Amino acid sequence: MEPVTIVEGRVSVLRRADVDTDQIIPKQFLKRIERTGFGEFLFYDWVRSGEITLEPNPILVAGRNFGCGSSREHAPWALQDFGFRAIVAPSFADIFHGNCTKVGLLPVVLPEDVVTELMDAGEARIDLRAQTVTFAGREVRFDIDPDVKHRLVNGLDDIGLTLQHEADISAYEASGRSDHAPVTTSLA
Numbered sequence: 001m002e003p004v005t006i007v008e009g010r011v012s013v014l015r016r017a018d019v020d021t022d023q024i025i026p027k028q029f030l031k032r033i034e035r036t037g038f039g040e041f042l043f044y045d046w047v048r049s050g051e052i053t054l055e056p057n058p059i060l061v062a063g064r065n066f067g068c069g070s071s072r073e074h075a076p077w078a079l080q081d082f083g084f085r086a087i088v089a090p091s092f093a094d095i096f097h098g099n100c101t102k103v104g105l106l107p108v109v110l111p112e113d114v115v116t117e118l119m120d121a122g123e124a125r126i127d128l129r130a131q132t133v134t135f136a137g138r139e140v141r142f143d144i145d146p147d148v149k150h151r152l153v154n155g156l157d158d159i160g161l162t163l164q165h166e167a168d169i170s171a172y173e174a175s176g177r178s179d180h181a182p183v184t185t186s187l188a
């Protein structure tokens with residue numbers, strides 16, 4: 001996973017609340033297991049009908065409760081594959097928020113009035129280390145879980161976190177203790 005420290009540039013605006021994962025990436029495109037190739041299907045129905053147009057800017061700014069609905073991992077994959085590196089909204093669905101952080105897509109929660117101002121600003125700079133969003137001559141702080149921040153700043157997905165203990169894992173395997181672990185399945 002690529003480390004996330006600064007995300008800056010133009011913002012794409014989605015002035016909608018309660019955007020669910022079924023709209024972010026419709027079910028008919030969930031046949032792949034790779035994390036790539038989903039961007040072209042992002043908001044498929046809305047884009048194809050002409051309801052919305054989005055540019056692949058680094059920052060997406062959206063309404064409250066973004067990412068609600070089913071818990072599909074494909075939604076953050078599609079957003080990231082399209083080109084977004086951060087999403088700013090007043091709130092996110094919990095599972096969606098967690099799925100974003102696991103792939104290096106930064107979810108930033110700001111008050112609704114600030115999000116509206118950011119939508120009108122056109123561009124922004126998000127500094128994860130300082131936990132600030134700067135736009136239109138203004139700087140606003142945001143909160144983020146310290147463990148999530150550590151993972152993002154250091155580019156650590158779940159595998160990366162595990163590999164931080166590679167020496168301990170190797171020592172355990174070399175000790176032979178792993179050969180005598182309890183068996184939890186039956187072959188009967």
